[in-house]
Amino acid sequence: MKHRAVGALIILFVLVAAGCGGGDVKPPKDTRHVVTLWSSMAHRGPQRLQSRLVERAIRGAVYDLSKRERTYRVHYVALDSSAVGGTGWDAGVAAENARRATLDATTFAYIGEVESGGTAVALPILNQAGVLQLTPSSTAEGLTVGGVGAGPGEPYQYFPTGRRTLVRLVARDGMQGALTVELAKGRRCDSLAVLNDGSIYGAGLGEIVTFEAGARGLPVTATATVQPRDDAYRAQVHSVRAACIFYAGEPGKDAVRVITDAARANPKSEILLPDALINRSISDPRWGGISNALGRRVTLVGTLGDPGLYPRAGRYLIDRLSTVGGSLVAPAVVSGYAAAELALGCLSQTRLVKGFPNRSSIIACAVGHRHVSKVLGAYRVLRRGDTTVNSYGQYRISRGRIIFAKQLRAPRPTPRPAAGNQAG
Structure with missing residues (x-):
């Protein structure tokens, strides 16, 4: 009887141990497809604080808008566009970041840069690969139009494919x-x-x-x-x-x-x-x-x-991220969230092709249409890539x-x- 009792206790212990997360028991595998959203901003120099806060806003948008998605899982990669030992964005690093994103078949959009110069470097690389680029703060005239304020060859030098693939969430x-x-x-x-x-x-x-x-x-x-x-x-x-x-x-x-x-x-x-x-x-x-x-x-x-003129979610971002100690330190936070919001919204409206994002359809969704943002309100993206946001x-x-x-x-x-x- 003693041997039977001991044997029963051993069996019970093994069963309980297995049920409590033993090494052989694994959680259900996530079978959703992976899609990737990239951003590139300087983590060194005078823009480092704004870059970090904009990245936090983007992460918030990814969580808010993809947490219930059953078809795919959004992977967000935040890259640093400054060189080691540098004092701000670096053209070589910005170009390499853009190339890295284009080589990933799961890439569906790219947010960056904060500076107009960095955006100008990355734009033709991303355009050649058909990747939607969104900038939260690059206002330089020549990125989307020619004439006064634009340099020779602008904006066409940034779009080697002839198709507009840039959306900026601020006025030029x-x-x-x-x-x-x-x-x-x-x-x-x-x-x-x-x-x-x-x-x-x-x-x-x-x-x-x-x-x-x-x-x-x-x-x-x-x-x-x-x-x-x-x-x-x-x-x-x-x-x-x-x-x-x-x-x-x-x-x-x-x-x-x-x-x-x-x-x-x-x-x-x-x-x-x-x-x-x-x-x-x-x-x-x-x-x-x-x-x-x-x-x-x-x-x-x-x-x-005026913060009071933004929707409730926009006012929340301005209060919690854009403003520190009563001082405006990151004006691009709201437009950064809106950029991710637009990219994720267009991703959800298009179908994956063999498990990968349909980049062309995402661009077609974003450019030339009216959109509604919970942080900006309603706006329209013009065919050239500018928006009607002009606050x-x-x-x-x-x-x-x-x-x-x-x-x-x-x-x-x-x-x-x-x-x-x-x-x-």
């Missing part, structure tokens, strides 16, 4: 240029100096502001590409004289120096800055930005408007913090000669 710089001039006139500036850093973004926006100022009757006293490393830099900056000074460029130490030196040469001038410079590295002395005294003279134009806000700097001042109404840009057919 044509509107921002017109708005900047109207803002300067509204602040009783009787003259304007326009400086830029020579980048795709800075040079293009500087050209647009100069054009709009001429068309709207605001005298421009100086236009220059200024870079602190140039021998002529000091003479250029100290010769600037205007009631208002506008500087267009990417954030970083060079931008801080140019803004500071131009303001010192014009102690009574107001400083106007564009959306790309809504960044802690510009506004906050603790992050290497301008002084608090100079900050009081600065007005910024941002592509993020702007005026911001000020107070003790290093970037604070919303008021909603701005974007004026209609002055008609200008454009290269080729800009179908809308």
Whole structure:
């Protein structure tokens, strides 16, 4: 009897152990197909904080919109577009990231870059492979249209296949240029100096502001590409004289120096800055930005408007991710979520082909149609890749913090000669 009792106990122990997750028992295998969403943003340099917060928003969108999907599982890969030891996005790394995504048959969309220059590098690579690219913050005119503010060959050099594969979830710089001039006139500036850093973004926006100022009757006293490393830099900056000074460029130490030196040469001038410079590295002395005294003279134009005008989900993102300590630090968070939302929505509306995303159908779904976003509201993607999203806000700097001042109404840009057919 004792032997039988012991044997029964051993059998019972084995059965219980097996039922409690023994090594031979595995959870059910996930048989869904895997599809991949990529993003590429700089994890080093002045955009690192915004990049991380935009990536968090994208992860949130992936979870929100794919958690009940039974056919496929979304794999999100967040790549760093900065080089080791670098101070911002790197053209070589941005190109390699784009190539990596194109070589993966499970890729259905690519979100990036934050900077217009990085987007310009990745775009032709992704276009050649037929991958939908979405940018949350690249506003350079030449990415989608030609004419004033665009370089030779733009935008066609970015689309070697002839098909538009870029969607940007912010307005292009044509509107921002017109708005900047109207803002300067509204602040009783009787003259304007326009400086830029020579980048795709800075040079293009500087050209647009100069054009709009001429068309709207605001005298421009100086236009220059200024870079602190140039021998002529000091003479250029100290010769600037205007009631208002506008500087267009990417954030970083060079931008801080140019803004500071131009303001010192014009102690009574107001400083106007564009959306790309809504960044802690510009506004906050603790992050290497301008002084608090100079900050009081600065007005910024941002592509993020009045938070109260966004849908409830958009207001939540602005409050929880875009704003830190009462300061706007990541204006691209809302558009980053919307980019993932659009890509995932089009993926769900198309069928997988032998288990892989139908990239062509996803592009056809995204471009040229009306969409509804729970963070942006309703908008339309034009055939050239621009959207009808055109919200702007005026911001000020107070003790290093970037604070919303008021909603701005974007004026209609002055008609200008454009290269080729800009179908809308």
